Amino acid sequence: MAQGNVTAASSDDDVLPQVGAWREAGMKVALATVVSTWGSSPRPVGSQLAVEDGGRFVGSVSGGCIEGAVVHEALEAIKDGKPRVIKFGVTDEMAWEVGLACGGQIQLLVERVD
Amino acid sequence: MKRAILDRLQKDRASKRPVALATRLADGAETIVYPEGAFGDLERDAVVLAAARRGLAEDRSGVHQTASGEIFVHVYNPALRLIIVGAVHIAQPLARMAAIAGYDVTIVDPRQSFANDERFPGVPLVDDWPDDALAALKPDRRTAVVTLTHDPKLDDPALAVALRSDAFYVGALGSRKTHGKRVERLTEQGFGTAEIGRIHGPVGLSLGAVTPAEIAVSILAQITQVLHPKDAA
Numbered sequence: 001m002a003q004g005n006v007t008a009a010s011s012d013d014d015v016l017p018q019v020g021a022w023r024e025a026g027m028k029v030a031l032a033t034v035v036s037t038w039g040s041s042p043r044p045v046g047s048q049l050a051v052e053d054g055g056r057f058v059g060s061v062s063g064g065c066i067e068g069a070v071v072h073e074a075l076e077a078i079k080d081g082k083p084r085v086i087k088f089g090v091t092d093e094m095a096w097e098v099g100l101a102c103g104g105q106i107q108l109l110v111e112r113v114d
Numbered sequence: 115m116k117r118a119i120l121d122r123l124q125k126d127r128a129s130k131r132p133v134a135l136a137t138r139l140a141d142g143a144e145t146i147v148y149p150e151g152a153f154g155d156l157e158r159d160a161v162v163l164a165a166a167r168r169g170l171a172e173d174r175s176g177v178h179q180t181a182s183g184e185i186f187v188h189v190y191n192p193a194l195r196l197i198i199v200g201a202v203h204i205a206q207p208l209a210r211m212a213a214i215a216g217y218d219v220t221i222v223d224p225r226q227s228f229a230n231d232e233r234f235p236g237v238p239l240v241d242d243w244p245d246d247a248l249a250a251l252k253p254d255r256r257t258a259v260v261t262l263t264h265d266p267k268l269d270d271p272a273l274a275v276a277l278r279s280d281a282f283y284v285g286a287l288g289s290r291k292t293h294g295k296r297v298e299r300l301t302e303q304g305f306g307t308a309e310i311g312r313i314h315g316p317v318g319l320s321l322g323a324v325t326p327a328e329i330a331v332s333i334l335a336q337i338t339q340v341l342h343p344k345d346a347a
Contacts, residue, residue: 035177035186046175083142111142113115
């Protein structure tokens with residue numbers, strides 16, 4: 001059921017309470033969400049990573065291989081307010097740099113939380 | 115994501131209301147969608163609402179190609195449930211581990227010396243007789259049921275309800291011999307081979323588990339395996 005079927009969503013996976021707390025504290029926040037996966041991606045559709053403008057983040061969208069690049073993209077989204085869809089994977093031109101070691105591909109929606 | 119959407123989504127999830135968030139990938143327009151009703155930018159877009167409700171019904175998040183563009187439907191159904199019958203020692207680590215794995219855990223045991231807040235802090239406890247308790251909890255296809263009492267008076271009535279429910283997993287603690295007797299009793303009660311065959315017994319994956327915590331690992335591992343049948347091959 002790798003394509004976003006029923007999964008047990010652990011409280012460790014649930015980043016929205018942290019997003020709410022950061023916004024409450026006046027921080028700027030962006031949210032990255034896995035919207036599609038192909039092949040053996042490590043995190044299912046719906047997995048989320050939240051980033052605050054100080055650079056702290058919670059959650060994950062991969063096994064850890066692309067989080068750095070996603071945090072960078074999230075900080076950009078915080079600045080310009082534009083939602084973006086980004087894709088990572090073996091066919092990505094940056095694959096050998098920030099690709100997924102497992103050989104899968106994922107597509108993410110990265111958006112600012114207003 | 116707009117703050118009003120986030121706040122509403124959090125409130126809905128806290129009240130265990132099934133809800134989906136539909137987001138148009140092109141511009142981030144978003145709407146909260148319920149089985150009935152919707153709230154947000156796209157709340158009047160019938161195509162988007164239909165896609166989101168399909169996602170809710172199938173319990174599946176994903177991107178839908180629609181006449182209104184690519185729509186990501188994020189399904190936030192309430193957590194999967196685990197009903198543990200028997201507030202025994204194994205139930206203590208199992209309740210904690212299952213909560214970490216994302217299950218909403220309920221423990222059923224009419225014996226208050228077993229089922230009390232000191233032994234199970236923060237876990238909802240039901241002290242009704244197991245058949246009444248299970249009938250009230252209504253196990254559905256997002257529910258796992260495990261019986262741990264070792265006592266047919268308590269386990270069997272729970273199994274009788276669980277086997278005629280849509281529970282995606284039914285497990286019963288006990289050795290092969292104990293399970294053999296259980297099969298005989300349930301057969302006498304009129305349960306068929308297919309129904310009885312749904313019971314995972316002896317419960318848990320064969321890991322050589324010895325301690326209560328290890329047995330809890332083996333049970334949770336088996337529940338996980340049954341939840342993801344395609345991935346287990």
